[in-house]
Amino acid sequence: xxxxxxGILAPALTAVTDDFRIHEERTLAHFRWLxxxxxxxxxxxxxxxxxxxxxxxERRRLLERAVSxxxxxxxxxxxxxxxxxxxxIELTKHAVQVGCAGALTLPPFYYKEVxxxxxxxxxxxxxxxxxxERLRLYLxxxxxxxxxxxxxxxxxxxxxxxxxxxxGIKDSSGDWAHTKDLIERFGRFAFDVFPGNESYLLAALExxxxxxxxxxxxxxxxxxxxxxxxxxxxxxxxxxELVKRVRQALLKYPAIPALKAIISKTRDDTxxxxxxxxxxxxxxxxxxxxxxxxxxxxxxxxxxxxxxxIP
Amino acid sequence: xxxxxxGILAPALTAVTDDFRIHEERTLAHFRWLxxxxxxxxxxxxxxxxxxxxxxxERRRLLERAVSxxxxxxxxxxxxxxxxxxxxIELTKHAVQVGCAGALTLPPFYYKEVxxxxxxxxxxxxxxxxxxERLRLYLxxxxxxxxxxxxxxxxxxxxxxxxxxxxGIKDSSGDWAHTKDLIERFGRFAFDVFPGNESYLLAALExxxxxxxxxxxxxxxxxxxxxxxxxxxxxxxxxxELVKRVRQALLKYPAIPALKAIISKTRDDTxxxxxxxxxxxxxxxxxxxxxxxxxxxxxxxxxxxxxxxIP
Numbered sequence: 001x002x003x004x005x006x007g008i009l010a011p012a013l014t015a016v017t018d019d020f021r022i023h024e025e026r027t028l029a030h031f032r033w034l035x036x037x038x039x040x041x042x043x044x045x046x047x048x049x050x051x052x053x054x055x056x057x058e059r060r061r062l063l064e065r066a067v068s069x070x071x072x073x074x075x076x077x078x079x080x081x082x083x084x085x086x087x088x089i090e091l092t093k094h095a096v097q098v099g100c101a102g103a104l105t106l107p108p109f110y111y112k113e114v115x116x117x118x119x120x121x122x123x124x125x126x127x128x129x130x131x132x133e134r135l136r137l138y139l140x141x142x143x144x145x146x147x148x149x150x151x152x153x154x155x156x157x158x159x160x161x162x163x164x165x166x167x168g169i170k171d172s173s174g175d176w177a178h179t180k181d182l183i184e185r186f187g188r189f190a191f192d193v194f195p196g197n198e199s200y201l202l203a204a205l206e207x208x209x210x211x212x213x214x215x216x217x218x219x220x221x222x223x224x225x226x227x228x229x230x231x232x233x234x235x236x237x238x239x240x241e242l243v244k245r246v247r248q249a250l251l252k253y254p255a256i257p258a259l260k261a262i263i264s265k266t267r268d269d270t271x272x273x274x275x276x277x278x279x280x281x282x283x284x285x286x287x288x289x290x291x292x293x294x295x296x297x298x299x300x301x302x303x304x305x306x307x308x309x310i311p
Numbered sequence: 312x313x314x315x316x317x318g319i320l321a322p323a324l325t326a327v328t329d330d331f332r333i334h335e336e337r338t339l340a341h342f343r344w345l346x347x348x349x350x351x352x353x354x355x356x357x358x359x360x361x362x363x364x365x366x367x368x369e370r371r372r373l374l375e376r377a378v379s380x381x382x383x384x385x386x387x388x389x390x391x392x393x394x395x396x397x398x399x400i401e402l403t404k405h406a407v408q409v410g411c412a413g414a415l416t417l418p419p420f421y422y423k424e425v426x427x428x429x430x431x432x433x434x435x436x437x438x439x440x441x442x443x444e445r446l447r448l449y450l451x452x453x454x455x456x457x458x459x460x461x462x463x464x465x466x467x468x469x470x471x472x473x474x475x476x477x478x479g480i481k482d483s484s485g486d487w488a489h490t491k492d493l494i495e496r497f498g499r500f501a502f503d504v505f506p507g508n509e510s511y512l513l514a515a516l517e518x519x520x521x522x523x524x525x526x527x528x529x530x531x532x533x534x535x536x537x538x539x540x541x542x543x544x545x546x547x548x549x550x551x552e553l554v555k556r557v558r559q560a561l562l563k564y565p566a567i568p569a570l571k572a573i574i575s576k577t578r579d580d581t582x583x584x585x586x587x588x589x590x591x592x593x594x595x596x597x598x599x600x601x602x603x604x605x606x607x608x609x610x611x612x613x614x615x616x617x618x619x620x621i622p
Contacts, residue, residue, distance in 0.1 A: 058397055083393075084369075107589070110358075110364070112458075118590055118591040122589045145423055146421075277430075280426055280428055280432065
């Protein structure tokens with residue numbers, strides 16, 4: 001059995017046009033840039049990608065386009081979790097058919113206070129609906145946004161029923177104790193835990209985390225890669241502190257518009273400021289504040305480079 | 312200008328098969344039954360209908376089927392609010408093209424703590440994207456489930472920008488003071504306020520509410536209709552108290568499975584127990600408890616009738 005995709009994975013930003021459509025060329029150029037600048041792989045359509053602001057058709061189309069321009073599907077995990085079971089099945093099946101490394105799936109998040117039994121039934125229906133043993137499913141635990149979440153008991157039940165299919169989790173609880181718990185309980189089942197918060201990446205790697213999947217990776221992949229590759233080296237600790245400071249500076253602003261504003265600056269391209277409603281772009285004055293705080297935190301601004309060409 | 316649809320509107324339950332597909336025949340039979348038993352109209356795909364558990368394709372198809380079997384589109388308001396702007400535009404445009412009375416639209420509900428400016432931009436993009444002056448848009452305020460909600464300032468701004476298009480709101484805050492505030496502030500703009508909680512229907516009608524849109528309507532439409540038609544009559548008060556007690560009894564159980572269990576009983580049809588995951592059907596023991604509490608509360612069980620035929 002080959003090892004599943006691990007390391008530093010960026011939930012890649014999705015560029016949008018001035019009229020809020022997906023800007024495919026800019027987005028794919030960013031995919032390429034991330035893969036050439038510190039990322040082991042990408043999550044296409046994570047929260048940072050504004051995934052749930054796009055339709056099934058828009059999402060399928062971008063993924064197909066990515067693969068058609070030569071981006072290696074084996075380096076892509078695809079966000080496929082919707083409120084609707086039918087949509088989640090369609091997107092997950094599509095990700096498998098395209099040859100992707102896996103699907104990262106939210107719990108259905110419209111109804112709140114649903115039971116573990118109901119969520120279990122949902123994932124059974126999803127996996128049986130996809131009906132493809134190539135499926136590698138990653139659970140997407142992000143209680144601050146989805147509100148609905150995975151209990152440890154539910155994770156355990158899913159791993160037990162689908163070993164080799166339910167292969168990991170992205171833990172965006174932001175709670176180190178929870179990430180630690182996941183690694184300690186489930187790490188022995190070849191179950192990959194990816195913290196969604198890179199500020200405790202080093203501690204997580206020491207316990208056996210598979211890497212990280214974090215929005216910040218869009219702008220600090222190389223620092224995270226350095227920690228990932230050299231986590232036994234004292235320099236990793238210094239780098240981890242820097243990453244923590246940068247995160248604190250960034251999170252004073254709405255994260256997705258802030259990350260896009262940074263890419264806009266480093267690509268010298270105003271398109272990158274756009275977000276799809278209900279998100280709003282960072283105001284120029286906010287960006288100036290963010291830029292000053294990032295620089296003060298020791299942020300190494302990526303070299304200004306134009307959007308990479310795509311075939 | 313003709314008056315928009317008002318009165319007692321049921322967010323109609325959606326029947327599902329044993330393998331969780333929409334059971335179109337059963338659902339349409341229920342639509343017909345509701346319209347013949349106390350409802351002035353229906354909301355197709357509200358929260359009680361498990362709307363967000365179904366895909367755009369499934370939703371379009373059921374609506375088309377409803378109209379094709381002779382259900383009057385002018386009696387239907389369609390739930391069209393998704394996380395994705397593209398999906399919301401598609402469903403809203405479709406509802407208008409089918410000739411429906413309106414669209415009831417959630418705010419995009421994946422990202423939390425979004426700004427009023429972002430939500431405003433979303434609705435501008437939605438309305439401009441539909442680009443049809445026949446559109447009648449109802450705002451769907453349901454903070455306990457959507458978490459994202461409409462501030463009074465946002466409602467005001469939308470009415471001011473789109474008079475005659477943004478024509479009403481369903482207020483499922485469950486907060487009488489909020490419903491009252493909406494009626495008092497916006498009633499004068501030909502803006503229809505529908506409480507989502509029928510336990511204060513009478514008080515709302517006294518202030519000028521347009522009726523109500525509430526899940527309970529699936530099983531107590533005739534009582535609500537009696538209150539609606541005779542709200543000046545002392546009997547309405549008695550009926551309102553009964554409705555309140557029935558609601559209290561029902562809400563000790565998960566509302567949607569409980570409503571479906573009641574319909575299952577009155578249609579003598581087990582299919583009606585089914586819900587789509589992540590919801591779970593009521594256990595038999597729960598149903599027995601619910602039935603006893605409903606009867607104690609004075610609930611008038613609908614006559615047992617088979618599912619109505621549809622052409």
